[in-house]
Amino acid sequence: MNLLDNAVDSMTGTIRVKGLVANGDHRLWPAESVEAVVTLSIERSAVTIPKTAVQQSERGWYAFTVKADHTVDLRMIKTGVEAESKVVVLDGIRPNEEVVVDGQLRLRPGVKVSIARQAGALMQGTFQ
Numbered sequence: 001m002n003l004l005d006n007a008v009d010s011m012t013g014t015i016r017v018k019g020l021v022a023n024g025d026h027r028l029w030p031a032e033s034v035e036a037v038v039t040l041s042i043e044r045s046a047v048t049i050p051k052t053a054v055q056q057s058e059r060g061w062y063a064f065t066v067k068a069d070h071t072v073d074l075r076m077i078k079t080g081v082e083a084e085s086k087v088v089v090l091d092g093i094r095p096n097e098e099v100v101v102d103g104q105l106r107l108r109p110g111v112k113v114s115i116a117r118q119a120g121a122l123m124q125g126t127f128q
Contacts, residue, residue, distance in 0.1 A: 074108070
């Protein structure tokens with residue numbers, strides 16, 4: 001990396017970086033702008049849930065989990081890094097627990113839901 005601009009663009013949340021890269025197949029042109037994602041670390045055992053499952057109240061962040069009897073439980077959660085459409089949950093949800101990603105405004109603990117599977121194994125709560 002040759003240059004790192006320390007100013008964050010408030011419109012896009014991005015920073016400018018200037019660097020030299022190998023370009024053996026000549027796909028890049030001089031002074032061309034590209035979009036890149038820099039992976040700082042990988043957390044192999046992290047619990048992740050869809051961003052749409054995360055809600056906020058005056059007490060903090062929470063998500064609804066679906067119990068074995070198809071009722072929901074409100075869990076206060078501590079969130080970590082967000083990436084694309086997922087968020088890391090540092091505390092409050094265990095691995096393999098299912099969460100509600102739609103219709104949370106009508107939920108409260110103990111409400112029974114039916115599960116509709118979607119692409120990518122996400123779920124949606126429908127009320128019975």
